[in-house]
Amino acid sequence: MKHRLIPFILLLSLLAACGGPRRLQGPFEVWERTVITMSDSVMYVGVVTDFQDSLELRAACRDLSDEELRSDLYGMLASKMLATVRSPQQGGVGIAAPQVGILRRIAAIQRLDREGEPFVVYPNLRVLEHLGDTVRGPEGCLSIPGRRGIVPRSEGVIISWTDPQTLQTVTEEVHGFTAIIFQHETDHLDGILYTDRADTVFANPAWEAERAPYAAQGAYDKPRWRRGPEY
Numbered sequence: 001m002k003h004r005l006i007p008f009i010l011l012l013s014l015l016a017a018c019g020g021p022r023r024l025q026g027p028f029e030v031w032e033r034t035v036i037t038m039s040d041s042v043m044y045v046g047v048v049t050d051f052q053d054s055l056e057l058r059a060a061c062r063d064l065s066d067e068e069l070r071s072d073l074y075g076m077l078a079s080k081m082l083a084t085v086r087s088p089q090q091g092g093v094g095i096a097a098p099q100v101g102i103l104r105r106i107a108a109i110q111r112l113d114r115e116g117e118p119f120v121v122y123p124n125l126r127v128l129e130h131l132g133d134t135v136r137g138p139e140g141c142l143s144i145p146g147r148r149g150i151v152p153r154s155e156g157v158i159i160s161w162t163d164p165q166t167l168q169t170v171t172e173e174v175h176g177f178t179a180i181i182f183q184h185e186t187d188h189l190d191g192i193l194y195t196d197r198a199d200t201v202f203a204n205p206a207w208e209a210e211r212a213p214y215a216a217q218g219a220y221d222k223p224r225w226r227r228g229p230e231y
Contacts, residue, residue, distance in 0.1 A: 027071035035101045036077045042087045043100040058191045061105045063124045069164045078121040081108045089214035094181045096188030107185035113178040124162040127186045131156030139194045146208040149198030153180045
C-alpha cells in the first residue's frame with residue numbers, strides 16, 4: 001500500500017516547490033498536458049466498462065481560456081481528436097474531449113450538412129436552444145461499444161462555440177442528423193450518455209464483429225500510463 005503513496009507524496013513536494021497548484025496550471029492542467037502530449041495520434045477512447053473511464057465520462061467539462069485556445073497544446077489536441085474519430089478502428093461521426101480523458105468543452109463533429117461532410121472541432125461548445133419536433137432514431141457511442149439505442153432528440157438546435165482564430169463567440173442554427181450529433185456530443189460535455197435518454201438500448205452484434213479484428217490487434221487497449229495503481 002505504501003508504494004501507491006509515493007507518486008502522491010512526490011506531487012505534493014512538486015506543488016510546494018512551485019508555490020502551489022496555480023503555478024502548475026499554465027495552458028491546460030498538468031494531467032491534461034500529459035494526456036495530450038503522450039497520447040498517440042489516435043488516442044485511447046474511454047469506455048463505460050472501465051471504472052476510471054466511467055468517472056471521466058460522467059464529469060461536467062470546463063471551458064477553455066483564450067490562452068489555452070491560442071496554445072500549441074490545443075492545436076495538438078484538436079488534431080489528435082480528429083485523427084481518432086476518423087480512424088478505421090473508431091469510424092465515428094463525432095467525439096467529445098472527455099472520451100479521450102480531457103474534461104474540457106471540445107467536440108469534433110462531422111458536418112454531414114456541408115459539402116464534403118468535413119469534420120470540424122468546436123471549442124466551448126453549447127446547445128443554446130432546441131428547435132422543431134422531437135424525433136426518435138438509433139444512436140451508438142464510441143464509449144459504449146457493441147450497443148445501440150433509440151433516442152429522442154430535437155430536430156434542430158442553436159449552438160454556440162468560440163472561434164479559436166478570433167476568440168469570438170459564434171452561433172449557428174443546425175437541423176437534421178447533424179443537429180442530433182451536436183446534441184449527442186454536447187451531452188458528453190455535461191457528463192450525459194445517450195443511454196440516459198434512450199427509450200430502449202440493445203446489443204449490436206454487427207458493430208462488435210466490425211471491431212473484432214482491431215481489438216485482436218490491441219487497438220482499444222488502454223495505455224499503461226493511463227492506468228491507475230491497481231494495474
